[in-house]
Amino acid sequence: MESSFSSPRNDSFPAGLRVLVVDDDPTWLKILEKMLKKCSYDVTTCGLAREALNLLREKKDGYDIVVSDVNMPDMDGFKLLEHVGLEMDLPVIMMSVDGETSRVMKGVQHGACDYLLKPIRMKELRNIWQHVFRKKIHEIRDIESHESIEGIQLIRNGSDQYDEGYFFSAEDLTSSRKRKDVDNKYDDKDFSDCSSTKKARVVWSVDLHQKFVKAVHQIGFDKVGPKKILDLMNVPWLTRENVASHLQKYRLYLSRLQKENDIKSSFGGTKHSDYSSKDLQGILSVQNSINIQQNDVAHGSYRFSGNNLVAQNADPKSNEGDIKGIDSEPVAEPKKGTTGNIPDSQKTRSSQMDFSSSYTETKKGLVGNVPHSQKIRSSQMCVNHSFASVESEVNFTAFDSTIPATYSWNQIQLEKEPKPLIQLNNGFSKPPLPGPHHHFQVDQLQSIPSISSRPSIPGGDVTGSSKSKPSYSEYTNHHGSRVSPTISPTISATDSFPGQTKSCVVDHQVSETISTSTSNMKNQGINLSTDLESAQRNLILGSTSPFASLDDEFQICWYQGDCYGMNLELQNIEFSEYTDPTHVTEVPAHLYDALRFEYPCDPSEYCVLDQGLFIA
Amino acid sequence: MDKNQSRRQVRLMRQSLFDQGFLDEQFIQLEELQDDANPNFVEEIATSYYRDSSRSLPTIELALEKTPRDFNKLDGYMHQFKGSSSSIGAKKVKAECQQFREYCKAGNGEGCMRTFQALKKEHATLKKRLEAYFQMARQAGPIETACRPK
Numbered sequence: 001m002e003s004s005f006s007s008p009r010n011d012s013f014p015a016g017l018r019v020l021v022v023d024d025d026p027t028w029l030k031i032l033e034k035m036l037k038k039c040s041y042d043v044t045t046c047g048l049a050r051e052a053l054n055l056l057r058e059k060k061d062g063y064d065i066v067v068s069d070v071n072m073p074d075m076d077g078f079k080l081l082e083h084v085g086l087e088m089d090l091p092v093i094m095m096s097v098d099g100e101t102s103r104v105m106k107g108v109q110h111g112a113c114d115y116l117l118k119p120i121r122m123k124e125l126r127n128i129w130q131h132v133f134r135k136k137i138h139e140i141r142d143i144e145s146h147e148s149i150e151g152i153q154l155i156r157n158g159s160d161q162y163d164e165g166y167f168f169s170a171e172d173l174t175s176s177r178k179r180k181d182v183d184n185k186y187d188d189k190d191f192s193d194c195s196s197t198k199k200a201r202v203v204w205s206v207d208l209h210q211k212f213v214k215a216v217h218q219i220g221f222d223k224v225g226p227k228k229i230l231d232l233m234n235v236p237w238l239t240r241e242n243v244a245s246h247l248q249k250y251r252l253y254l255s256r257l258q259k260e261n262d263i264k265s266s267f268g269g270t271k272h273s274d275y276s277s278k279d280l281q282g283i284l285s286v287q288n289s290i291n292i293q294q295n296d297v298a299h300g301s302y303r304f305s306g307n308n309l310v311a312q313n314a315d316p317k318s319n320e321g322d323i324k325g326i327d328s329e330p331v332a333e334p335k336k337g338t339t340g341n342i343p344d345s346q347k348t349r350s351s352q353m354d355f356s357s358s359y360t361e362t363k364k365g366l367v368g369n370v371p372h373s374q375k376i377r378s379s380q381m382c383v384n385h386s387f388a389s390v391e392s393e394v395n396f397t398a399f400d401s402t403i404p405a406t407y408s409w410n411q412i413q414l415e416k417e418p419k420p421l422i423q424l425n426n427g428f429s430k431p432p433l434p435g436p437h438h439h440f441q442v443d444q445l446q447s448i449p450s451i452s453s454r455p456s457i458p459g460g461d462v463t464g465s466s467k468s469k470p471s472y473s474e475y476t477n478h479h480g481s482r483v484s485p486t487i488s489p490t491i492s493a494t495d496s497f498p499g500q501t502k503s504c505v506v507d508h509q510v511s512e513t514i515s516t517s518t519s520n521m522k523n524q525g526i527n528l529s530t531d532l533e534s535a536q537r538n539l540i541l542g543s544t545s546p547f548a549s550l551d552d553e554f555q556i557c558w559y560q561g562d563c564y565g566m567n568l569e570l571q572n573i574e575f576s577e578y579t580d581p582t583h584v585t586e587v588p589a590h591l592y593d594a595l596r597f598e599y600p601c602d603p604s605e606y607c608v609l610d611q612g613l614f615i616a
Numbered sequence: 617m618d619k620n621q622s623r624r625q626v627r628l629m630r631q632s633l634f635d636q637g638f639l640d641e642q643f644i645q646l647e648e649l650q651d652d653a654n655p656n657f658v659e660e661i662a663t664s665y666y667r668d669s670s671r672s673l674p675t676i677e678l679a680l681e682k683t684p685r686d687f688n689k690l691d692g693y694m695h696q697f698k699g700s701s702s703s704i705g706a707k708k709v710k711a712e713c714q715q716f717r718e719y720c721k722a723g724n725g726e727g728c729m730r731t732f733q734a735l736k737k738e739h740a741t742l743k744k745r746l747e748a749y750f751q752m753a754r755q756a757g758p759i760e761t762a763c764r765p766k
Contacts, residue, residue, distance in 0.1 A: 025696070027664045027703040034649045034657065071695060097699035119642040119702045122649075 014129030015040035022052040022068040022080065023095070028118070032067065032125070039126050049075035056088050057203050063090060064132045067116075067125075070096040070103065078110045085111040086253055087204055091131035095120060111256055142252075204246055211235065212246060622756035629749045638742050642705030659750045665704045666743055672697060673736060680732055690728065691720040708738040 019041045023029045029045045036043040044063070046052040049072050056063060066084050070077035081092045094107040097118040107115040113131040116124050204212070215232035216224050226244035233243070633639045643658070650657040676693045679686065698713035712735035719727035 025668070025700050025703065027661060027668060027700060030661060030664060031646065031649070031703055034654065038649060038651075069699075071692075071699070097702050098695060118699055119645065119705065121645060 012040075014132070016042050017129050017132060018042045018044070018062060018064045019128070020044045020046060020052060020055060020063045020066045022046045022049060022066065022072070022077075024048065024069065024072045024074075028069070032120070035120070035122050035125050036067075038122065041129075048072070049077070049080040052080065053083055053087075056084060056090070060088070063088075065113075065128055066090055066092045067128065068092060068094060070094050070098070070107065078106060081107070081110045081112055083206070085256070086209065086249060089249065089252075091135050093128055093131065109257065109261075111253070208233075208235065208238075209246075212243070212250070216247070216250070619756060622752065626749070626753045626756045629745075629752060633745060633749065637707050638745060640705040640707040640710075642702060644705075646704065659753075662704050662746050662750070665700060665706075669697065669700055669739065672700075673739070676732065680728060685725050685728070687720045687723055687728075691717055694720065706739075706742055709735060709742060712738055 017039075019036050021029060021032045021036065021043060023032065023045075024047055026047065029047060033043050033045050044055065046055060049068070052066070052068070056066070068077050068080055072080070077094060077096075081094065084090050084092050091113040092111065093114045093116060094112040095116045095118055096103060099117040104115045113135075114128070211233045212229060215229040218232055219225075219228045224247070226240045226247055229247065230238060230240050230243045633643075646658045646661055654660070672693065676690065676697065679690055679693060694713050694716045698710055698717070701709040701713060712731055716728055716731040716735060719725075719731055
């Protein structure tokens, strides 16, 4: 967690928390200002919602949290809530003198972190920092998981074309990271220290967003892709990257809503749908249904029980199709994004990008190798798809929401160790990549199944799946939230796929189940770590051969049955770019102990992992 | 009245405001917020409240007199007013607001009218009581100065 707060006021956190208070009642504004000041927060008051939005847009990274009244003359508080969530992705707390359950529910549905009743007590305000903290943690987790998914993608990605729908591509990873760091339009809280440069943000006005949503609906969630959306939107100045990143955020938003629904899942599936539909009504009606399904299904299957996912070996075909749809989106996006971003990002991204291209080539090779994994994937995907045609979309959300929650045990392990590997492979020499690195590696190890989000395209459709990955990454990048679609479901399924699943650690969600249910996995994980370690060492040394050895090791460890061709990939990976083993730094001790890894990893990643562990 | 008597008077006045249900816990919250940086915080808040609420009362009255009555609009106004009144802990005023909203929901115009009159009365009564209280409090002076030896 510590890594997520890099601002100077971290030491005395939560003191100095930058709060924006929005209330049309001047008396309350005064009171709240005084109360928040007493909590040692940095307060900015605002009497109008529009004014608040302007303030937020002007100072992109200027606030940590927004506290807003529900009833305001110029704009509905819920609308403001939506805007803030979509554009700035800040936690928002709603206030009202009206405590009716329906109102509170609406607030939560629209994404409010909390709903306070007036008159508000000091003690209630004192604890609002927890929402900021929680969000940061989730972001880390999401990035981590996302990156791991991407990592896997990289390994498995055998296609050059993002748009084709890779399965996994280094580019995805890089692009996602890039997006996160560089093209981080909305992610104010980019805790990723790697983000040193941020592009100018595109402000997604209501109109623009409406156009976007309309386009998405027109295309259909399962077929949506940044390119298509961009074409439909017909906004000349908007770039594909803009759309891609916004799409990612949108997905995260949906998943966030779903999550909220999930929380209410105990009430019943229908309820979820109600909530979600309400939330998304204006914008995501279609998605709502998807989300709901997803929530019910995905969450059930992905999130909390990897077993479900695994066990469901629905017909791959359908999955693939669905997945493909999903993939198409991301694939197109990340690829382009990455390429475009590389030059922009001053960070490591560029190096990453380079890799991605090399990766893609290698990935191609891999694609052919993983029939097994594909199968697994498909089965996993099946889970997703079985629910509905929109599954693909749903999957996304499911992933988004679930992924952050759970890191498969193995994954965690992998994440730790693979890190260095991944870095090398991806040529992520720069430190900021800790997250992705991990993920990549994990992905590799986990092989295809984990990429569940990607439709297991049997036979050479890996690319399709990889596509989906990119989209996720994009989202993660931007939202820094829970997007790790691919990772979660698949691999962890271990149970059903004896050989591969076990090795696939990626499945966050499954992780819980996996770790508990499969000792094998543990062993594998351990093996993996060992392998990784050695690989890492090799990598660090800068030799390309490590990959070869890694491959072997991975093979042994991970692919009991099939070889995902990771070996191939690994071999083809360019290590040269990876020069910075510094990523492998401090890893929380407890993590080490738990994972039995020996080398340090990016602490932030571990934090996420930690989260993941807890989350199940 | 000497300082001690003044201060005792202030205490009594304050206590009766609570005992008689004019103010609730929120008022105490405001008192707790008062500090050296804002030594007259409570009075400032009360002043701010009365300034705003006095402006909205005629608006509500106008809307009430308009026929046919737009209960949704009236409910909205009252919701706002209630929120505002909660800021200083105006208990009785809040109660009237709630009653008014009930009548709005029931579409009871007459009930709304009656309640509104009661609301205005409570609003005015509290204002007087608070003004007297603050004045006395100022006279009594801050505890610190009172304790300072002359």
